[in-house]
Amino acid sequence: MAEFIEHGQWIYEVEYRLAFGYIHPHGHPGTGFSFLCDEHGQIIEIGPYARYNLHLAISNFIDGKMTMGIETYEYRHRQPSVIRCECGATVELWDVDCNDCDQCGRMFNGSGQQVNGSWASMPEWYDQEAIDTERMESVMYGGTSW
Numbered sequence: 638m639a640e641f642i643e644h645g646q647w648i649y650e651v652e653y654r655l656a657f658g659y660i661h662p663h664g665h666p667g668t669g670f671s672f673l674c675d676e677h678g679q680i681i682e683i684g685p686y687a688r689y690n691l692h693l694a695i696s697n698f699i700d701g702k703m704t705m706g707i708e709t710y711e712y713r714h715r716q717p718s719v720i721r722c723e724c725g726a727t728v729e730l731w732d733v734d735c736n737d738c739d740q741c742g743r744m745f746n747g748s749g750q751q752v753n754g755s756w757a758s759m760p761e762w763y764d765q766e767a768i769d770t771e772r773m774e775s776v777m778y779g780g781t782s783w
């Protein structure tokens with residue numbers, strides 16, 4: 638079993654947006670603007686075009702054409718387990734079945750168990766398989782026998 642450097646976990650993130658939505662008949666329902674902000678509605682970062690849209694949205698809100706509120710979005714994403722391969726490289730275990738080491742080609746399942754040899758051991762394997770296949774074909778199709 639490979640050495641675990643990090644165990645996989647879920648990462649949770651929260652994002653807030655100051656959202657303005659058009660009130661019918663001033664615009665199509667469901668359309669409007671939203672701006673990245675903190676939990677208090679304070680805009681975090683804004684470029685010149687977004688700043689123009691923010692002024693437009695605020696004036697539309699003041700004129701009663703738009704709603705305004707803070708929307709909360711919660712995200713989660715998976716951070717994979719990371720193991721140390723026998724060759725010394727690190728391997729991220731994204732896949733349940735197969736995660737290969739970029740350095741040596743060993744493959745590991747999602748639990749960090751190695752499921753093959755290294756590249757160094759594979760050419761012999763392939764060659765033996767090719768030889769066996771040739772031998773089998775020569776027997777099956779009446780070629781020269783070995």
Ligand SMILES: [Zn+2]
Nearest residue numbers: 722724738741
């Ligand atoms: Zn390796």
